[in-house]
Amino acid sequence: MISYYKKYAPYLFLLPAAIVLGLFFFLPFFDTMILSFKDYSTNIYNPSWIGVSNYIYLMKSPEFYKIILNTFIFLVCAVPLLVIIPLILAIMINQKIKGITIYKLLIYLPVIVSIVVAAIAFKWLYAQNGILNYVIGLIGLKPIGWLTDPRFSLYSVIIVTVWKGLGYYMMIYLAALMSAPKDLYEACEIDGANFIQKHLTVSIPHLMPTLALVTTISSISALKVFAEIYVMTKGGPLNSSKTIVYYIYERAFENLDLGIASAAAVILLCIVMVFSIINVVFFEGKKY
């Protein structure tokens, strides 16, 4: 084996990316942890070390408890929908039927449109005397304050996130279905299995790694939700639709409470890491 490069060549190739990742990923990563041990609320220009006080503050704060609960509800509602509906859509679309391209385009459209526009569109649907309240009125329900009633606001936001993600996850499943074992489908048909049986016995087992992947990606993106909340509710009413990233944003950039914001960010980091590690373990275990 001839060596056709100088010893330092690999580092030169890596250098530009290393500078960017170092400056905008690793440095801020460690900064976040350092900031989380400081107190900025008394003097923003001269913060003092306060150990784990910010974390203790968060643990004792009913507001933060509410935030964590909302984030958890968001996960528990959005993730199953984003794992299952796109799976069904992908199986339906992965057939030789007419109009597939049109279906795919329309279902994918929400993915490419900016979340800000999507949120504005939904805000209009959710208006007090808007079209959605008209529709539920048809089946005899009273108008709902979709974004203004603390009982509903979080779920109204979840609907937008799910709606915007369907096409994205559907395409991930479709890509995986392309490599599904065709001979097994044929064997199923010969054995007289129907549509649903066929997919339960062949498609779903084939898609297990993809299911795990979609679960992880959708969980992490549910944890990172921000724009929908910012545009539609600003976290309100009464913190009812506020999740962790919005809380971090508000604490950092509106209250200038950098220490508390960073402590919340560290907690977010830990949650995301747990999800990523579960994914790695699950993946590596299933692969071979």
Added chain:
Amino acid sequence: MQKFQIKNLMVHFSLILVSLLCIFPFLWLLSTALKGSGENIFQYPPQLIPTKATLANFKSAWTQIPFLTYYINSFIVAFFTVILNLILSSLAAYPLARMEFRGKKIIFYAILSTIMIPFQAIMLPVYLIVLKLNMVDTVNNFMGFLGLILPFAVNAFGIFLMRQAFMAIPRELEEAAFVDGCNIFQIWYKILIPMVKPTLATLAIFTFIGSWGEFLWPSIVLTNKAMYTLPVGVNDLQGMFSANWRIIAAGSLISIIPIIIFFLALQRYFISGENEGAVKG
């Protein structure tokens, strides 16, 4: 045969229903934007087709809001973010795919670990760093753009995507090029880059979409309205026309025209299902 057709009918029915749900919010915006001041947009029952369609709302949105500036700003940010991602990812991916060197494993896992660091969790120190480097629009437009672009100039997904692409190329090509007198940079640039063009295209398109729709970061760093990107500008509509939904709807639609054209022109990259590797968190 009978059963087969019923099944197909049900599939079509469900897909049409889902497709309609996916585009209805936009259709309703369109319907609202086309209604003139003579029409009640809160009318019950709601009217999807305007009785007297008018483009007046689009005109007034276009004249009152500097959409052209927003388009250009968004384009500059997305374009340079794409270029930097293509260059930096394929540079960094090459040694990871092909060379043996000290610390390779550590560097590999360090890059991999950034996938676990969501930007939202570190955005505050990123902002402080950008401030310290003077990369904000209060200094000048150029620095403002730098601050918007540089934090997203490269990421682990791009590096790993390019690494996969490089690993699929036979080694003999590089050795032949070396014998012919190419240095390592020339091998990368003249032999390998042309061979990974399809992957570069995929990376470019998904980076472009991500950058074009990005809201959180520009809304943090931008202070100067002349520097606003589309999502920030569109969000601003709400404040400017608090209850004038006709104009808000028209403005929102104007803002999504370029990306829809982009999407339709390059649809095969999005919906062919061949871009499994481009999965992004």
